[in-house]
Amino acid sequence: MNTENIIPLGSVVEILTVGEVSRALGMSADRVRQLERIGVLPATRTATGVRIFSRSAVEAFRKQRQERRGFAR
Numbered sequence: 001m002n003t004e005n006i007i008p009l010g011s012v013v014e015i016l017t018v019g020e021v022s023r024a025l026g027m028s029a030d031r032v033r034q035l036e037r038i039g040v041l042p043a044t045r046t047a048t049g050v051r052i053f054s055r056s057a058v059e060a061f062r063k064q065r066q067e068r069r070g071f072a073r
Helices: 018-025 029-037 055-069
Strands: 051-054
Touching: 018 029, 018 051, 018 055, 029 051, 051 055
Parallel strands: none
Antiparallel strands: none
16 A cells, blocks of 8 residues: 555545546646546545645646746745
């Protein structure tokens, strides 16, 4: 079992599905899954295997992407 992305009990974390991340980042769901597979956009799996992403991880990815493109705030 991979414990790298385990969220401590009692933590409040806003989670997003692949579709929600896709819309938030303006990319296809397949691209979101690919980024998760290669380790660029971390996700956790539910007991049934559904990928879930933390809002903070998605925002960190968005910021990195903007910085690479020269749009840092």
